[in-house]
Amino acid sequence: MPTTLQLTDGTLTVDMVTNADVKLSANYLPVFSTPAGDGTIPGEITESLPVYIYVADDDDLSDTLQDVARLGRYAAEYRAKNHQTPVWFYRQMQDESNAVRTLVQSVSFTPDARFAGLFDRAPCITEGRTGVLTITHHPYNEAVSAVAASGSNGVSVIGGTVNYTDVVGDVNARLYYLNIDNIATARVYRRVWAGFRSDRRAGGDAGNVASLWELELGAPGSSSGVTTDPTASPGGAGNTKVNCNFSGGADAGWANRLSILMSDVTANYGNQVGAFVVLLRAQVDTGAAQVKIQQYNNNAAVYREGPTVDVDATGWTLYNLGTCEFPGRDLHATPTALFAATYDQRDGFEIWARVKPGAAVPSLDMDCLILIPADEYLIQVQSAEASGAASNQGDKIYVMIAPEDTARAMNIDAVSSYFNIHCPVSVIGAGIPAGDGRLFIAIANDNAGTAPTFSDTVDVELSTYPRWVHFRGND
Amino acid sequence: MFSLHLFQRLAEGTTWEQSLTDYARYTWRRTTRATGGYWAGDFVISGCSQYRLQQLYSTMIGKRIQEWSYGDVQWEGEVVELSMTLNGITHTQSLDSELWHNRVKVEYTYPRVDDVQQGVLAYVAPGGDPGFQDTLQDFSDYEVLAGDATHEITVLNNDGSTCQGYLGEATVTLNPEDSIWVFQDLGRGMAGWNGTTVAKVPISYEVSNVLLAGTQLATAWAEQTGSSDIYGESEYIDVMADECYLAAAEATRDRRLSAYAYPRSIPTGGLSSGEAQDTGNQLAVSCAGYVFGMNRRFYETNVASLDISTQIATLVAASEFVTAGSILVNTDLQVPLTGGDISTKIWDCLEGLIGMSDSSGNRYRGGVRAGRLFDYDLATTDVLYQWRNGRLEYANGQPVLPTLIRPDIIVRLDAPLTVAPPDANDWNTSFQITISEVEFIAPRSYRLVPEEGDVLQGSY
Numbered sequence: 001m002p003t004t005l006q007l008t009d010g011t012l013t014v015d016m017v018t019n020a021d022v023k024l025s026a027n028y029l030p031v032f033s034t035p036a037g038d039g040t041i042p043g044e045i046t047e048s049l050p051v052y053i054y055v056a057d058d059d060d061l062s063d064t065l066q067d068v069a070r071l072g073r074y075a076a077e078y079r080a081k082n083h084q085t086p087v088w089f090y091r092q093m094q095d096e097s098n099a100v101r102t103l104v105q106s107v108s109f110t111p112d113a114r115f116a117g118l119f120d121r122a123p124c125i126t127e128g129r130t131g132v133l134t135i136t137h138h139p140y141n142e143a144v145s146a147v148a149a150s151g152s153n154g155v156s157v158i159g160g161t162v163n164y165t166d167v168v169g170d171v172n173a174r175l176y177y178l179n180i181d182n183i184a185t186a187r188v189y190r191r192v193w194a195g196f197r198s199d200r201r202a203g204g205d206a207g208n209v210a211s212l213w214e215l216e217l218g219a220p221g222s223s224s225g226v227t228t229d230p231t232a233s234p235g236g237a238g239n240t241k242v243n244c245n246f247s248g249g250a251d252a253g254w255a256n257r258l259s260i261l262m263s264d265v266t267a268n269y270g271n272q273v274g275a276f277v278v279l280l281r282a283q284v285d286t287g288a289a290q291v292k293i294q295q296y297n298n299n300a301a302v303y304r305e306g307p308t309v310d311v312d313a314t315g316w317t318l319y320n321l322g323t324c325e326f327p328g329r330d331l332h333a334t335p336t337a338l339f340a341a342t343y344d345q346r347d348g349f350e351i352w353a354r355v356k357p358g359a360a361v362p363s364l365d366m367d368c369l370i371l372i373p374a375d376e377y378l379i380q381v382q383s384a385e386a387s388g389a390a391s392n393q394g395d396k397i398y399v400m401i402a403p404e405d406t407a408r409a410m411n412i413d414a415v416s417s418y419f420n421i422h423c424p425v426s427v428i429g430a431g432i433p434a435g436d437g438r439l440f441i442a443i444a445n446d447n448a449g450t451a452p453t454f455s456d457t458v459d460v461e462l463s464t465y466p467r468w469v470h471f472r473g474n475d
Numbered sequence: 476m477f478s479l480h481l482f483q484r485l486a487e488g489t490t491w492e493q494s495l496t497d498y499a500r501y502t503w504r505r506t507t508r509a510t511g512g513y514w515a516g517d518f519v520i521s522g523c524s525q526y527r528l529q530q531l532y533s534t535m536i537g538k539r540i541q542e543w544s545y546g547d548v549q550w551e552g553e554v555v556e557l558s559m560t561l562n563g564i565t566h567t568q569s570l571d572s573e574l575w576h577n578r579v580k581v582e583y584t585y586p587r588v589d590d591v592q593q594g595v596l597a598y599v600a601p602g603g604d605p606g607f608q609d610t611l612q613d614f615s616d617y618e619v620l621a622g623d624a625t626h627e628i629t630v631l632n633n634d635g636s637t638c639q640g641y642l643g644e645a646t647v648t649l650n651p652e653d654s655i656w657v658f659q660d661l662g663r664g665m666a667g668w669n670g671t672t673v674a675k676v677p678i679s680y681e682v683s684n685v686l687l688a689g690t691q692l693a694t695a696w697a698e699q700t701g702s703s704d705i706y707g708e709s710e711y712i713d714v715m716a717d718e719c720y721l722a723a724a725e726a727t728r729d730r731r732l733s734a735y736a737y738p739r740s741i742p743t744g745g746l747s748s749g750e751a752q753d754t755g756n757q758l759a760v761s762c763a764g765y766v767f768g769m770n771r772r773f774y775e776t777n778v779a780s781l782d783i784s785t786q787i788a789t790l791v792a793a794s795e796f797v798t799a800g801s802i803l804v805n806t807d808l809q810v811p812l813t814g815g816d817i818s819t820k821i822w823d824c825l826e827g828l829i830g831m832s833d834s835s836g837n838r839y840r841g842g843v844r845a846g847r848l849f850d851y852d853l854a855t856t857d858v859l860y861q862w863r864n865g866r867l868e869y870a871n872g873q874p875v876l877p878t879l880i881r882p883d884i885i886v887r888l889d890a891p892l893t894v895a896p897p898d899a900n901d902w903n904t905s906f907q908i909t910i911s912e913v914e915f916i917a918p919r920s921y922r923l924v925p926e927e928g929d930v931l932q933g934s935y
Contacts, residue, residue, distance in 0.1 A: 040918070077524070079522070079523075080522070080523045080524035080527060081523060081524070081527060193546055277545055277546050290801060295871070296871065297871060302870045302871055303859070303869075303870060303871065304859075304869035304870065304871050304873060305859055305869075307547075307879075307881065308801075310800070310801070320545075320546050320547045322545070322547070322879065323545050323876065323879065325873050328871050328873070329872075330872045356801055357801050357802055357803045357804055357852070358788075358799065358801070358802050358804065372546075374545055374546075378545070378546070380543070380545075380546040382543070404497075406494070406496070406497050407478075407494070407496075408494075422491070423491065424478070424480040424491045424494060424541075424543070425478070425494070426477070426478040426543040426544065426546065427478065428476060428544075428545065
């Protein structure tokens, strides 16, 4: 039997354990959802609790039934986004160390006539009026309180990382908030990518995931060569970039401008597993180029091609070249035990580029690729397109996930601490994978305002609500 | 796998307004075409308060929609139709050009005949010069005192013969202005009739405008700027069914403009009698890519033959919200633009140009992509995808994420033995198909529409 079983919005509570008004009339067995293996959140759960209402008179009965009805209305109003507080269903079993709560979608009470009619008072004073309390709620149970925030300071804006540890639960945790703070001097941040990679998914250690691929470590292609540039990131061979000049226009069509293999970047091939968003740090001096990636394994003739992207900013910025997935081989047909390392190290990219039709011939600089994990939990914030920054020096960017798994992002003005603007946010995945792992960050402007430099850093903080499908136990 | 966002109407700005992801999570679907780009989309909002449904119905029409997935825009368009059902009653508002237009002109036919007989007719010669009399007519409306004649008269005589002449100055025979001098030539140099009036008795006549009679004319464009400042322009050309003068055409134009300048909410369907009134509250949202918005403007200029890419760029520049993206320079084809002869909607014209192959038989594709950028390029000839086990995969065997599938791809089918044409190209080999349209169906399904053959349906 549970020691805690109640419906509450924080003010009004219907307690089915200690409350004398509504009590369980039979043993309570929780209903569990079935987690989907593809990372999506299952459908709602409906539980039917047999209860009896034990009251002294009809006024008492109406009070109790009205409380139940009110909570049902509050839950429906919250669901309809009418700015109400949520209604929670709290539960803790008798020998369980900790309680959980789940977001209520609807509540209803249906009386039955097991002991005379509902409104026959005499027998119900001793036996109680019986019925079924039906509660529909979110499929996941979460911790009653958020886990204390953790994070890191001085995280690089181009592929910087933040470790997270000990995310408990048997399903993905809800990200309560992700705070990006201490934005550098006179910078404009308008796009944020934040991808989570668990140790389990990363072949045991997400710390070995190489998110920053310095392109000078690869092999320049047609009309391309490595040059130094103090504004290029210092990783790899130093402050260097790969420049493609299209031979002044004589080599303007599509051609491979750079090849880079995984073995050029890291020896931890077994940890570079999963899908990633591929960002390119690039710039032009004039005109525009078009760029696309081709991901291949060993044989460049068999590849996965990304979308064609215009590169037209005269300052360094990040361009989304689509997604990639490692390893390039079919893991079912060619398991790791047979084809590790020597095979996967040949995974890589070709970066193809051409002069954008109709544009002046540019000199295209390519600094690095940033790989942001995309298949466990990916958050992308994009500020409004109107002029004006998503955030300026000192501002904060908050990404918050509400109990019903809706994502919100907003920019907090540093001077006034008011909400500056709300930003569109896209989320892929059901939450942060349980266990240990790493968060990967990339931040950029979008051709407006002062771009982040390679040395820019931010402070990153996150807080979570662990979740369980079944029991919480002693977690 | 995706998020859906609502922005201001482009005519008003580009500010983000709210996320629609929760509403559309399981009902969103959209299509993208190789020719056209982002094409159509729709979703249904339900399970929220009546207030929310009404608030969205009142404010969403014409607003911009973007679908984001894996950090980038995968579809963009505008809300073109809303259909709200509350308590069994449905209201609809639409940006269909037949139901909404804020920039109108009217084409009309100038009357072939300006005037006919009023009273007693006679051939006269006031002051000795040939003329014509209608005792109840006022010929001053048609007189010319200097220069070429503006009107001519054709008289039918009792014996079936006709006389024709150009009208000069009006004069009096019996009543003021009841007569007018007649000339044989337009320049009024030779007094007299074309045809003999000797022993003729006139029984009827027609006065016609020399230059305009029976010609096709058009009013000037009139615009309701209050509407176009909010929703953008929507042009409409009406055609008068009967001959009329400019004033009548302008009145028709202005009346139409007044009636259709703003989207209207129209009750559709009827009360559902005998059924519960509290079910089915919802808002159905239909979206269209900005390629359709290009058809809200007409192109009305003739341009001599130029490179097809130049003409494409000219047409794109004439649209309101779409700008040139990547337009491949194509000097292999030269085409004229004939919008001056026949007003043509911009996308309709572009579609025809994109469909033209060059002398090498190359095919092209074009359309509107993210950022309302118009692209024109060669159609693909590379086989980079395969259809295997009921899903689309990259050539390396990895499944393609449904939101990232693009049209203009060639897919190799996991097909049994087939016979290939002797001169097979990748794009016409029998075990490979070219996908001209893709549809994403939330949460993770898709349909691939080939140029020929059955639709392929898959899911991730």
